[in-house]
Amino acid sequence: MKNGVTALVLFWGAIQTSESPPPVSSELVSIVEAERAFAQTAAAKGIRQAFLQFLGPDGILFHSGPVNGQQWWKDRPAQAGLLSWFPIFAAVSKAGDLGYTTGPFEYRKEPEAAKPDQFGHYVTVWNRSGGGPWRVAVDLGTVNPGPEEPFPDWKDQVALCPLPSSAGAHPDPEISRAALRAVDRKFSEQSASQSLAPAVAAHASSHLRLFRMNRHPIVGKQKALDFLAEQNVEQGSEALQVEVSASADLGYCYGRYWIRAGSGGEVAETGHYLRIWQHCGQRWQLVLDILYPLPSSANSQ
Numbered sequence: 001m002k003n004g005v006t007a008l009v010l011f012w013g014a015i016q017t018s019e020s021p022p023p024v025s026s027e028l029v030s031i032v033e034a035e036r037a038f039a040q041t042a043a044a045k046g047i048r049q050a051f052l053q054f055l056g057p058d059g060i061l062f063h064s065g066p067v068n069g070q071q072w073w074k075d076r077p078a079q080a081g082l083l084s085w086f087p088i089f090a091a092v093s094k095a096g097d098l099g100y101t102t103g104p105f106e107y108r109k110e111p112e113a114a115k116p117d118q119f120g121h122y123v124t125v126w127n128r129s130g131g132g133p134w135r136v137a138v139d140l141g142t143v144n145p146g147p148e149e150p151f152p153d154w155k156d157q158v159a160l161c162p163l164p165s166s167a168g169a170h171p172d173p174e175i176s177r178a179a180l181r182a183v184d185r186k187f188s189e190q191s192a193s194q195s196l197a198p199a200v201a202a203h204a205s206s207h208l209r210l211f212r213m214n215r216h217p218i219v220g221k222q223k224a225l226d227f228l229a230e231q232n233v234e235q236g237s238e239a240l241q242v243e244v245s246a247s248a249d250l251g252y253c254y255g256r257y258w259i260r261a262g263s264g265g266e267v268a269e270t271g272h273y274l275r276i277w278q279h280c281g282q283r284w285q286l287v288l289d290i291l292y293p294l295p296s297s298a299n300s301q
Helices: 026-045 047-054 069-074 173-193 196-203 221-231
Strands: 055-062 066-068 082-085 089-092 098-108 118-127 135-143 204-211 233-244 250-261 267-280 283-293
Touching: 026 047, 026 082, 026 089, 026 098, 026 118, 047 055, 047 069, 047 135, 055 069, 066 069, 098 250, 118 267, 135 267, 135 283, 173 196, 173 233, 173 250, 173 267, 173 283, 196 204, 196 221, 196 233, 196 283, 204 221
Parallel strands: 055 135, 204 283
Antiparallel strands: 055 066, 082 098, 089 098, 098 118, 118 135, 233 250, 250 267, 267 283
């Protein structure tokens, strides 16, 4: 995954017709450009230097749990491997202070190797203040088989939630964070008591992206529900950090989770999660869900 080894656009404006699609915001373009620059720096200067340059001072990576990315990389020497990636999906808040990108990555232990040693998909949450440069707030990903066909690079996207939805939004950031934390907690309670599928059915956007280890991302709410129905698991979770944009239309939560196989079964997996939420249609909707499981040895203890 990208921490060491997005076609959603939050454009707010007037109703647009299919003959006249809304323009892509400069904030969205800038976050895509930041991701591309991040990848280009990794190729030119190495993985360690790229992360030290683009991580925010409180940027989080996941290595058996959330860690301060700047400190984690400062404590390690440069490595010779080549990590390459590019964005295929991106979103940004109305305030232009929070967004995310996602796409495929490849890792080669030897930079000149013809074939990658590892494939996967990354998720990067970006933030910035005062119109300054974008910095990585959270970065993690999943490992999966190689692609069956090439992925298209990000291009100007069509808005999926074109109207502002201020219901429930509040200018006080503490109130906004508390509101999103409550939604995330409700999602967790439902997924723990009923199973994950009903929670997704009740809370997810139709454009949900679901990331799980050892499989390609699942795009679309119905496809995610079909997959989760086969899993039949109860999943509990506890948020460790919640952040919301100044416009209160985009936010994320990360924390710890645990999965039980079947109703009331033993804990079969533990790890950490990241959920990205979009305020659209007068409520918070889950638009991205990714799990980062702990190694099997830790789950067996």
